[in-house]
Amino acid sequence: MTITQLSYVLAVAEEQNFTKAAKKCYVTQPTLSMQIQKLEDELDILIFDRGKKPIELTEVGKKIVHQARNIVNESFRIQDIVDQQKGFIGGEFRLxxxxxxxxxxxxxxxxxxxxxxxxxxxxxxxxxxxxxxxRLNEGHLDAAIAATPLENDTIKERPLFYEPFTAYIPDNHRLSIKKKIETTDLDIDDMLLLEDGHCFRDGVINLCKALKTQNISSFQLESGSIETLIKLSNEGLGMTLLPYLHTLDLSAEDKQNLHHFTEPSPAREVSLIFHKSELKMQIIEALHDVISGIIRGAIAFQNVKIISPLPK
Structure with a gap:
């Protein structure tokens, strides 16, 4: 068997279609099908159930795909070793x-x-x-920037910075007279949230749930963007919480509505994350160095309390 054959198997497993997989691998569909057939003949098993629409993996096929992904990823490490030895920082990097x-x-x-x-x-x-x-686990990303900790055994995390939560409170709100607010001041009934699927939303919910007096089912108004939350808040529909970096580009008028928390400020940990196989580490290190160096000038907060981004 060859690395190329295993790569074709992975493509079909992901696309569930031979034609789409061939296009993804930049080969003709007959070439891809022939190579997979050769591998199945060599192993004397069927990797795919071609009678299903879309195509499905057989039970043994699922085990083969899992091992094939490890083998293909490890094969990339050879070029990675050469690049690191030469001090080469280049090539395609998916973030x-x-x-x-x-x-x-x-x-x-x-x-x-x-x-x-x-x-x-x-x-x-x-x-x-x-x-x-x-996508990290499937090898379709080399690294990512996300809120952590994620508590995932397959993912490694390199913290970049700690970004405090900042309260955005319009003039007509009950908390507008307070220069600094406490987490105990928060009331879930007048809080605007991002839509489900955003980890910052989960962080806000976790912060409020820590008060043990809140009922998340009372959330009624949600939005897909932070900019929309600010506009809704300006219309008197409630307060919201913003990541600190989102506050830097607000208009002078909107900045009047910002209120910081008393220390330790609730904050999210932002990290560069990557698969435990640690491929393309020279580029990951370069990204980490550049981002860390730039962010030091933007965020000076130190006394923070990290709020988990995981839904609880």
Missing amino acids: GIIPTIMPTLLPMFLKTFLKKHSKVKLIIEELTTEEIIL
Whole structure:
């Protein structure tokens, strides 16, 4: 059997279609089908149940795909070893970033990183944490930037910074007269949230649930973006919590509605995460160094309490 054959098997397992898998692998469909057939003949088993639509893995096929992914990933390590030995930082690098981090952090580091490491071709996707973990495990991402800790045995985490939560409170709100607020001031009944699927939403819920007096079923108004939450808050529909970096570009008028927490401030840990196989570590280290260096000038908070991004 060959690495190429195993790569074809992985492509079909993911696409559940021979034609789509062939397109993904940049080969003709007959070529891909023939190589998989040769592998099945050599092993004297069926990897795919071709009678199902879409195509499904057989029971033994599922075990083969799991092992094939490990083998293909390990084969990439050979080139990785050579690149590290030569001190080469370049090539294609696929990076995922969660939606509540992408619009604020990416503009801060992207230009600097590309200028410093011009041989790296960054392919960046905005993805939820759940999608990121799946793609890291399937080998479709090299690394990601997400809120941590994730408590996932297959993922390694390198903290980049700690981003405090900041309260956005309009003038007509009961807390608007307070310069600094306590977590015990929060009332879930007048809190605006991001839609389900955002880990920052889960962090806010975890912060409120720690008070033991809140009922998350009372959340009624939710939005897909932080910008919309700010606009809804300005309309008097409630307060919201923002990641600190989102507050830097607010208008002077909107900044009047910002209220910091008393220390230790609730905060999220933002990390560079990658698969435990540790491929392309030279690029991961380069990303970490650039982002860490830039973010030090933007966030000076030290006394923080990390709020878990995991749904509880």
